[in-house]
Amino acid sequence: xxxxxxxxxxxxxxxxxxxxxxxxxxxxxxxxxxxxxxxxxxxxxxxxxxxxxxxxxxxxxxxxxxxxxxxxxxxxxxxxxxxxxxxxxxxxxxxxxxxxxxxxxxxxxxxxxxxxxxxxxxxxxxxxxxxxxxxxxxxxxxxxxxxxxxxxxxxxxxxxxxxxxxxxxxxxxxxxxxxxxxxxxxxxxxxxxxxxxxxxxxxxxxxxxxxxxxxxxxxxxxxxxxxxxxxxxxxxxxxxxxxxxxxxxxxxxxxxxxxxxxxxxxxxxxxxxxxxxxx
Numbered sequence: 640x641x642x643x644x645x646x647x648x649x650x651x652x653x654x655x656x657x658x659x660x661x662x663x664x665x666x667x668x669x670x671x672x673x674x675x676x677x678x679x680x681x682x683x684x685x686x687x688x689x690x691x692x693x694x695x696x697x698x699x700x701x702x703x704x705x706x707x708x709x710x711x712x713x714x715x716x717x718x719x720x721x722x723x724x725x726x727x728x729x730x731x732x733x734x735x736x737x738x739x740x741x742x743x744x745x746x747x748x749x750x751x752x753x754x755x756x757x758x759x760x761x762x763x764x765x766x767x768x769x770x771x772x773x774x775x776x777x778x779x780x781x782x783x784x785x786x787x788x789x790x791x792x793x794x795x796x797x798x799x800x801x802x803x804x805x806x807x808x809x810x811x812x813x814x815x816x817x818x819x820x821x822x823x824x825x826x827x828x829x830x831x832x833x834x835x836x837x838x839x840x841x842x843x844x845x846x847x848x849x850x851x852x853x854x855x856x857x858x859x860x861x862x863x864x865x866x867x868x869x870x871x872x873x874x875x876x877x878x879x880x881x882x883x884x885x886x887x888x889x890x891x892x893x894x895x896x897x898x899x900x901x902x903x904x905x906x907x908x909x910x911x912x913x914x915x916x917x918x
Contacts, residue, residue: 766840861895
């Protein structure tokens with residue numbers, strides 16, 4: 640949005656922040672033209688859009704690697720399996736690290752993690768753990784800064800957020816590797832791209848079809864896809880393959896032209912940010 644407005648000073652792009660769920664709520668009640676999301680829109684949200692007469696197009700724009708962290712003062716916990724993460728964050732969450740794994744220290748667990756309005760929460764609960772809900776007795780926030788501050792100040796804490804936030808705020812955080820069944824792997828651009836890190840997720844924008852036919856929104860969408868792979872690594876996310884960006888361009892150009900959108904999203908199916916564009 641900042642880069643676009645430098646080149647197009649007569650267009651105002653208003654950006655609001657929320658979790659993916661909060662963004663979809665605003666998108667489906669007609670407040671916004673574009674909604675970022677770190678997960679696929681769910682059936683209830685899609686139904687809300689349909690009831691409001693809002694037709695939309697899903698566009699894959701990048702990849703994120705969910706990143707687990709603890710305090711630098713934590714010792715003896717370098718990697719977690721899916722079962723161990725489930726013991727920590729599942730509905731029957733344990734109270735000490737030794738309950739997660741007898742080889743871990745007998746220290747109390749304090750958790751700082753995204754709240755239920757966040758696509759990051761949804762991805763961890765549903766995609767990684769295969770659960771509809773998590774434990775409830777943890778420090779929940781949609782603000783990654785608050786999560787990081789809690790983890791930094793609490794030995795033997797556990798938390799998670801997107802890779803972009805971690806790469807820009809590594810001081811005072813210790814990353815925890817993830818064993819998705821093939822051994823412990825640390826999150827990185829390289830391990831996300833070669834699929835060796837098993838806690839990756841697609842990133843999307845959702846576009847209101849009617850809005851896309853407004854000249855200023857069409858220009859913003861075209862600019863977005865022309866520049867996203869140049870900008871995305873600067874903020875710590877992972878570029879989509881060029882073939883996926885080409886597919887995204889085809890879908891967006893079809894929407895702009897009012898044509899039938901090609902099938903597929905480029906997706907294998909945070910939080911989210913909602914953008915409102917107006918002249």
